[in-house]
Amino acid sequence: MTGTTQQQATIATFEKFVWTWQGYKIQYTVMGTGRPLLLVHGFGASIGHWRKNIPVLANAGYKVFALDLLGFGGSEKAPINYSVEVWVELLKDFWATHIQEPAVLIGNSIGALLSLIVLAEHPEIAAGGVLINSAGGLSHRPHELNPPLRIVMAAFNRVVRSPITGKLVFNRIRQKAQIRRTLYQVYCDRAAVTDELVDLLYTPACDPGAQQVFASILTAPPGPTPAELLPKIERPLLIIWGAADPWTPIAGAKIYEQANKNGKDIQIVPIPNAGHCPHDEVPDVVNAQIIDWLGQH
Numbered sequence: 001m002t003g004t005t006q007q008q009a010t011i012a013t014f015e016k017f018v019w020t021w022q023g024y025k026i027q028y029t030v031m032g033t034g035r036p037l038l039l040v041h042g043f044g045a046s047i048g049h050w051r052k053n054i055p056v057l058a059n060a061g062y063k064v065f066a067l068d069l070l071g072f073g074g075s076e077k078a079p080i081n082y083s084v085e086v087w088v089e090l091l092k093d094f095w096a097t098h099i100q101e102p103a104v105l106i107g108n109s110i111g112a113l114l115s116l117i118v119l120a121e122h123p124e125i126a127a128g129g130v131l132i133n134s135a136g137g138l139s140h141r142p143h144e145l146n147p148p149l150r151i152v153m154a155a156f157n158r159v160v161r162s163p164i165t166g167k168l169v170f171n172r173i174r175q176k177a178q179i180r181r182t183l184y185q186v187y188c189d190r191a192a193v194t195d196e197l198v199d200l201l202y203t204p205a206c207d208p209g210a211q212q213v214f215a216s217i218l219t220a221p222p223g224p225t226p227a228e229l230l231p232k233i234e235r236p237l238l239i240i241w242g243a244a245d246p247w248t249p250i251a252g253a254k255i256y257e258q259a260n261k262n263g264k265d266i267q268i269v270p271i272p273n274a275g276h277c278p279h280d281e282v283p284d285v286v287n288a289q290i291i292d293w294l295g296q297h
């Protein structure tokens with residue numbers, strides 16, 4: 001059996017479940033036994049983005065939970081106003097229903113920011129956090145952009161929100177060729193941008209309501225900043241950062257370095273030659289770092 005075939009066989013063993021939350025269907029999976037881990041994907045992704053991590057972490061002696069956030073993957077594309085608060089509430093309720101003991105949250109991008117919010121606001125449900133290329137917000141804050149870009153973003157938001165132009169923009173962005181081009185920007189290793197990965201992002205984007213979800217999220221409030229959240233953190237953190245990420249540059253790790261100097265239990269691991277999603281691009285490296293850190297905490 002080749003390496004590729006083995007990987008496909010592993011993926012095929014994922015068992016998907018549906019849980020109803022506030023009247024909406026949420027897709028999730030669970031694998032393994034032991035201390036609980038809760039995996040939280042990033043923007044546009046889903047459970048499948050953890051396909052190279054879940055079996056390895058489960059085999060290392062952990063009970064691994066992963067869910068598709070409302071609006072993404074196999075979860076319902078609810079016609080609501082999306083915000084980090086909505087997803088934090090979802091994660092809290094998922095934990096109360098399915099886990100019920102302190103879990104280590106492992107998140108990528110927006111999923112890392114959500115994990116950090118849970119750690120800050122609901123420390124009783126979290127034993128620690130692994131943040132992989134953490135986003136600084138759900139969207140850009142106006143003061144983070146220079147004036148010309150501020151005007152461009154305001155215009156783009158109006159276009160995205162429009163029922164007519166928004167649909168045109170979304171239909172262009174969700175094309176497989178465009179998804180592949182975007183992934184090439186944020187993955188250093190083009191070989192990691194497989195047809196399977198493109199399909200993971202493309203398929204849910206074809207669901208009814210996906211365009212409205214996209215518009216709502218792109219124009220949603222950014223939420224709290226990591227710098228605002230870090231003083232509240234009482235649990236240990238592992239910060240993993242693909243050092244070649246153009247979307248969330250590794251300079252963003254400096255606030256965690258400073259927090260570590262101020263007495264927080266934070267370990268920072270830069271991953272050279274990896275982009276925004278190192279857990280998928282260089283899974284062997286990231287899995288080993290996570291398992292090593294979990295063994296010490």
